[in-house]
Amino acid sequence: MHGLKTIVTVLAMMLPAVGIAAGPPDRVVSVNLCTDQLAMLLARPGQLISVSHLAADETISLMSAEAVGLRINHGLAEEIFRLEPDLVVAGKYTTRATVNLLKRLGKHVEEFDPARSFEDISENTRRMGGLLGEEDAAERLVKQMHLELMRLHAEGKALNRPILGSFGSNSYTSGAETLENDIVGKAGFRHLGDEIGIRGTTRLPLEALVLANPDYLMIWDRHRANQSRSASVLSHPALDARFGEERRVSADTRYWICGTPLTVDAIQRLRDAVRGSSAE
Structure with missing residues (x-):
């Protein structure tokens, strides 16, 4: 029993270190156009503090209006590190030097693969919702998308x-x-x-x-x-x-x-x- 108590105590001490008990992040930074938009769709007010400059470009971003008021970054490690983020979300194939350096500096970085199908979109949406502590909101978005897909399939x-x-x-x-x-x-x-x-x-x-x-x-x-x-x-x-x-x-x-x-x-x-x- 004494040994079991010691193990439990050690695990409890480890939890904050691995982020299990930390809860949803309060300061989130996105450095990729696609994670920008997923995060803007799901983040609670004030949670997402910075998005990439591409998010504000109305020629390529569907959410350029929503990017107004957020700090704009250019994917540079030094500018992102100064923002003191709890979580950085990035694309799998972009800003590699920045992602690698932030990881070495101990920042929590999550990388997303580009979506190649609507199933991938569902998976990435749910994953972003989980990271932000907005699982219910993510599930609502996914359900709404699939209902629209069913409607379009029937019409087509x-x-x-x-x-x-x-x-x-x-x-x-x-x-x-x-x-x-x-x-x-x-x-x-x-x-x-x-x-x-x-x-x-x-x-x-x-x-x-x-x-x-x-x-x-x-x-x-x-x-x-x-x-x-x-x-x-x-x-x-x-x-x-x-x-x-x-x-x-x-x-x-x-x-x-x-x-x-x-x-x-x-x-x-x-x-x-x-x-x-x-x-x-």
Whole structure:
């Protein structure tokens, strides 16, 4: 009995060190656009003290208005450390030097994989809710998203599933195992990248795109507005000759760039864009 009491005492002393008894964090910093938006959706007032500068960019963030009033960071370890956060949330593949240094300095850092499907969005939302102590709020968001997915699925059964491809700056496109693929599929279309055996995000030669000849070609509005050399392929004569305006679809980048419960709106928006393009 004496030995058991000693073990319990030692464990109790260890709990604060491993954060088990600490409770939800009071000072949270996000350094990634996608974790920014998840945290803004779930954090209680005053809990989230800083988000990345991308969160305030209205061209890529759906929650730029919500970022007003929060301190903006640029993913630098020194600026984040001075904020004295209890928790830092980051993307798996961004700000690597910052994440590694903060960990070495003893900060609690949680990294999120990018969402490649709506199931991933559910998982990341629940995980963020757990980290912030907002499990119920996270579950409500996930439930609401899945109800909307069910509604959209029921409405999309009558679609004849035409093929839709995407094309962006530097000739990039996506295929299987991407969030884009899941959105396109749930909107009732077959994804060109999936059809021709592409996985992930990669470059697709313009010639291959023209030969594949999908029914519709989707170009994100952010790429359309890009005047750089990398976007010049989007105004190539071959592209214009193959895909007239009635077969081009403009997509709002903000709904596709990050996987959050807000992404579900991309499905209806894509359907509406295709219908509007076809009617022109």
